[in-house]
Amino acid sequence: MVRGVGGGVTVEVRVELKPGVVDAEAESVEKSLGLLGIEHVRHVRTARVYALEFEGVSDRTATHLAEEAVDRLLANPVIHRVTLTPRPA
Numbered sequence: 001m002v003r004g005v006g007g008g009v010t011v012e013v014r015v016e017l018k019p020g021v022v023d024a025e026a027e028s029v030e031k032s033l034g035l036l037g038i039e040h041v042r043h044v045r046t047a048r049v050y051a052l053e054f055e056g057v058s059d060r061t062a063t064h065l066a067e068e069a070v071d072r073l074l075a076n077p078v079i080h081r082v083t084l085t086p087r088p089a
Helices: 024-035 059-074
Strands: 009-017 047-054 080-086
Touching (some): 059 080
8 A cells, every 4th residue: 555644554445336236326427418418428437435544554454444444334245346546645
């Protein structure tokens, strides 16, 4: 992961709906873009991105804590796909 100021670690968590799960917000945006005359949009998807900033822990511990946050709060494994990635400090 990425070391931040003061020895911190930032982990970016991206939560998206899995393929086949209806994304009503994306469908609405896609339709609205067409109504606004914004053409050539093939498909729209939505995602939530969380930047979790940890302090005083190792990269490994920060990753573990981010995974715990995903499992306990940020995503539903039945419908969500999750990606954990470093984010430049």
